[in-house]
Amino acid sequence: MAVKVLVVDDSSFFRRRVSEILEQDKDIEIIGFAVNGRDAVEKTAQLRPDVITMDVEMPVLDGISAVKEIMAATPTPILMFSSLTRAGATATLDALDAGALDFLPKKFEDIARNNEDAITLLQTKVKDIGRRRMSRFTRPSVAQPTSAGSKSISQPDRSFSRQTAPTNTNTIKASGKQYQLVAIGTSTGGPVALQTILTQLPANFPHPILLIQHMPAAFTPAFAARLNGLCRIKVKEAQQGDRLQPGVAYLAPGGQQMLVEGRGGNRTLRVFEDDSPRITYKPSVDVTFASVAKAYNGDVLAVVLTGMGADGRDGARLLKQAGATIWAQDEKSSVVYGMPQAVANAGLSSESIGLNDVAARLTRETGCG
Structure with missing residues (x-):
């Protein structure tokens, strides 16, 4: 039809x-x-x-x-x-x-x-x-920071998203694995999905977060600023040479690639224009995930959210081979079940999680809640 x-x-x-x-x-x-x-x-x-x-x-x-x-x-x-x-x-x-x-x-x-x-x-x-x-589709339960010390809300919550009732994450135990970084890749439906997750994270989130959202260059500064105004963690558009800090989310600039370079406490971001005709997406989840696998080995929790296509699958494979943990958004809560499906069908994700559960699971898994 x-x-x-x-x-x-x-x-x-x-x-x-x-x-x-x-x-x-x-x-x-x-x-x-x-x-x-x-x-x-x-x-x-x-x-x-x-x-x-x-x-x-x-x-x-x-x-x-x-x-x-x-x-x-x-x-x-x-x-x-x-x-x-x-x-x-x-x-x-x-x-x-x-x-x-x-x-x-x-x-x-x-x-x-x-x-x-x-x-x-x-x-x-x-x-x-x-x-x-x-x-x-119903009005989502996007958590807004209200605790003491949280940032003021710069934008009203008018978002809509495909929603599922959150599960009782208190019954799900953390794996006990130690992480140094969280990396999240997404495309279609990603802006609302990222807002849903990031606004629920506590200010003391213990790791840096990399955000790879398919988005034009003109949009990423405004999107990063909007998220920063809504979240208790800091959110910024990534810049060349940024030193990765805990409790800070770095959004890959539109039209460019974002890589992690260095080892130990000297890890920084490399942001550059990519003219390669072989790379469809700029930024690309695969490109960032591949650099993360090299810089952090298996000490990474990667999440692939809603989006068209299969960007993130190859990078998730490299992360999985290094010992990282991969989660995928479930079909019911995805706007487009392309990217997470590609990861799940390849046997790379350990779990498929509803959008409303991701923040709570991240908080519990990383030991800050």
Whole structure:
């Protein structure tokens, strides 16, 4: 059965361009168009699409407000289109908080190396998020820091995510393994998943955390700043030469690779632009995980979260061979069960864990809770 799509944009040119690209795929059907956010809310209730493509900036009702209304009345998977600017990044992150599942740059030349790759990526994203059953989506229990000494909350919690009821993690014993680093890789659905996890970690989290999220370069500074304002741990965009510190999460910059170099107490981050045509993702989970396996051997807890494709599988294999522990997000709580499925199917993960349980399990496993 074809995925039914509602295309929302105030530009007739962009509506036509998106529909022409999507309809090249026989598994996608365009069932309607909307010219502004208000029109989108009404058409969603009327047409009941499987997925919506949505512009951020529109007259009458903007894309963020439209996402809020749609998710409150007729929850539907939404793919945002935005400009690669600081304002566009902030607005897109607001849309993800409001309930949108993923985003793409509005300039197709910014999506991929060539036009064919961009077309395939758009079609694949629409099919992947459009086939998800929205009945599983509810307002998540994203923990916000309220204890003494916690940071103030800079953003309201308006996020949506595929959620499962948390298990009683108090009944699950820690393995007793000693770690020096936590590494987390993710893609589609990752911004909300990372916020869900990181906002629940205590300020005294004992290890550095590496975050590898597929995201454009214009977005990672805003995303790191947003997480830093919400979390009790410190979150920053990684920079060349950063010395890894406990209780600090380092977000790989968009468009670049992040490696760990050095040994013992002298481990630092190397951040660099990668022009290799063999590497699809920049940042790449595989690239970072491989460097972590070399720098830390088996003293690593790696987590692969929701995302398209299989980035992270090869790096997780190297980590596993070195003796590291690998966890994968479970299918039920994943927006797209691609990356964690690749790791699980390869026999690399020791556990598949629901999103709402990850923070508690990390806290218990690392001995700080």
